[in-house]
Amino acid sequence: MSRADDAADPTALQTVAGPGKVALTLAAEPGKVAPLNRALEVFHDGMTLMFGGFGGVGTPPTLIRAILESGVRDLTLIGNDSGFPEVGVGPLIVNRRVSRLIVSHIGSNPVAGKQMTDGELRVEFSPQGTLAERIRAGGVGLGGILVDVGLDTIAGEGKQMLVLEDGVTYLVESALTAEVAIVHARKADRSGNLLFDKTARNFNPFVAMAGDFTIAEADEIVPVGELDPEEIVTPGIFVDMIVQSEGVGWKWAWE
Amino acid sequence: MEVGLGVKQRMAARAAQEICDGMVVNLGIGLPTLVADHVPEGRRVTFQAENGMLGYGRTPERGREDPNLINAGGLPVTEEAGASYFDSTIAFGMIRRGRLDLTVLGALQVGERGDLANWLVPGQRVPGMGGAMELAQKARKVIALTLHTAKDGSPKILPECTFPLTAREAVDMIITDLAVIEVTPDGLLLKEVAEGVSVGQVLSATSARLAVDRNPGCF
Numbered sequence: 001m002s003r004a005d006d007a008a009d010p011t012a013l014q015t016v017a018g019p020g021k022v023a024l025t026l027a028a029e030p031g032k033v034a035p036l037n038r039a040l041e042v043f044h045d046g047m048t049l050m051f052g053g054f055g056g057v058g059t060p061p062t063l064i065r066a067i068l069e070s071g072v073r074d075l076t077l078i079g080n081d082s083g084f085p086e087v088g089v090g091p092l093i094v095n096r097r098v099s100r101l102i103v104s105h106i107g108s109n110p111v112a113g114k115q116m117t118d119g120e121l122r123v124e125f126s127p128q129g130t131l132a133e134r135i136r137a138g139g140v141g142l143g144g145i146l147v148d149v150g151l152d153t154i155a156g157e158g159k160q161m162l163v164l165e166d167g168v169t170y171l172v173e174s175a176l177t178a179e180v181a182i183v184h185a186r187k188a189d190r191s192g193n194l195l196f197d198k199t200a201r202n203f204n205p206f207v208a209m210a211g212d213f214t215i216a217e218a219d220e221i222v223p224v225g226e227l228d229p230e231e232i233v234t235p236g237i238f239v240d241m242i243v244q245s246e247g248v249g250w251k252w253a254w255e
Numbered sequence: 256m257e258v259g260l261g262v263k264q265r266m267a268a269r270a271a272q273e274i275c276d277g278m279v280v281n282l283g284i285g286l287p288t289l290v291a292d293h294v295p296e297g298r299r300v301t302f303q304a305e306n307g308m309l310g311y312g313r314t315p316e317r318g319r320e321d322p323n324l325i326n327a328g329g330l331p332v333t334e335e336a337g338a339s340y341f342d343s344t345i346a347f348g349m350i351r352r353g354r355l356d357l358t359v360l361g362a363l364q365v366g367e368r369g370d371l372a373n374w375l376v377p378g379q380r381v382p383g384m385g386g387a388m389e390l391a392q393k394a395r396k397v398i399a400l401t402l403h404t405a406k407d408g409s410p411k412i413l414p415e416c417t418f419p420l421t422a423r424e425a426v427d428m429i430i431t432d433l434a435v436i437e438v439t440p441d442g443l444l445l446k447e448v449a450e451g452v453s454v455g456q457v458l459s460a461t462s463a464r465l466a467v468d469r470n471p472g473c474f
Binding site for chain 2: 252
């Protein structure tokens with residue numbers, strides 16, 4: 001169908017003026033936007049769940065709350081850190097819904113430390129930049145990365161090593177993906193294009209790419225055509241579902 | 256031993272003296288975050304935060320914090336002119352690629368060849384390494400900012416670290432409540448002592464071999 005044909009059907013289409021251009025979009029089309037209860041259908045016991053955020057900043061608060069209330073348990077969480085007890089993914093850990101963590105640190109959540117010491121929680125540490133790059137590798141279809149960080153520390157113990165032609169030794173670090181990835185965006189259009197907010201971007205763009213099914217929680221959802229294509233950070237192709245954020249319900253450590 | 260904020264601020268101020276004009280600097284969590292407030296007047300510095308920001312400024316006034324404008328230690332910051340935001344892979348790309356001039360990190364132990372241990376106390380506390388391995392291994396200059404001894408009085412500056420390492424032969428300078436020590440190819444060199452502290456006190460609180468500069472300064 002040509003663009004002129006599209007425009008000729010006024011019942012299904014609406015013209016939306018964007019900055020400096022005109023875009024066509026389906027006015028009533030929900031796109032990938034879904035109610036929260038639809039999102040909950042994808043979560044199940046024993047699943048691998050990847051999350052965006054750094055100390056809880058940029059972790060989707062509405063989805064975390066919904067997952068907590070849904071009662072799913074035995075989760076493997078993959079993300080930067082274990083949040084604070086009441087911030088980010090922290091409440092999932094405090095309420096014993098998590099059996100395994102793949103993170104770079106847990107220092108801000110003493111409950112995670114205690115569960116680890118007590119043998120209730122398995123924790124695998126990766127250096128932060130290595131962890132980020134492992135997730136990105138999973139998100140872009142690579143098998144892993146080569147990195148020399150932590151090579152001569154216990155972080156490198158038991159890992160495969162590779163000497164390249166330049167004579168430099170690297171650790172082979174496997175890529176990470178997850179059944180479901182959840183991210184927090186400042187703005188999403190209905191096709192899943194995402195913008196983030198300042199340092200709340202952090203792990204979100206590559207976590208969005210590494211989920212088999214990715215749910216974006218957005219503070220604001222706008223029609224297709226309203227975002228400037230030059231400014232989109234995560235292309236909508238990586239996003240399967242969008243839910244409306246109800247805002248951060250927790251209190252930050254600095255407050 | 257409890258150390259007052261005044262002592263910590265003095266340590267931070269001394270570390271800030273190491274910031275040269277035009278440097279790109281990353282400050283670790285805890286004590287090192289204090290360094291930002293002591294940058295000498297007129298010195299241009301770009302602070303990098305590994306969560307994904309280049310060019311953050313001072314702590315905002317109370318009530319003007321933005322929950323999404325936060326340094327890697329989780330504390331609210333402000334945006335300087337020319338600042339940029341990016342994801343954490345880009346942040347660590349900058350670090351691994353050697354674009355950071357200086358990092359200031361906390362330490363549990365420092366070995367006499369500059370080994371750094373700051374992420375794990377065996378059998379006690381396992382906070383994880385966060386971004387410390389990348390920072391310690393890749394920044395051009397690494398300052399360990401730490402109290403000279405542990406809470407129980409045991410030395411933290413040792414011939415060899417006994418805790419698992421963050422990075423090997425990474426530290427260039429150690430700044431403590433008692434002293435400024437340089438890591439040289441010949442070993443540790445005491446360059447300065449804190450006001451009111453004697454060279455003898457520093458030596459007895461240090462279990463690593465420590466040479467004393469011909470004319471140690473005071474800070």
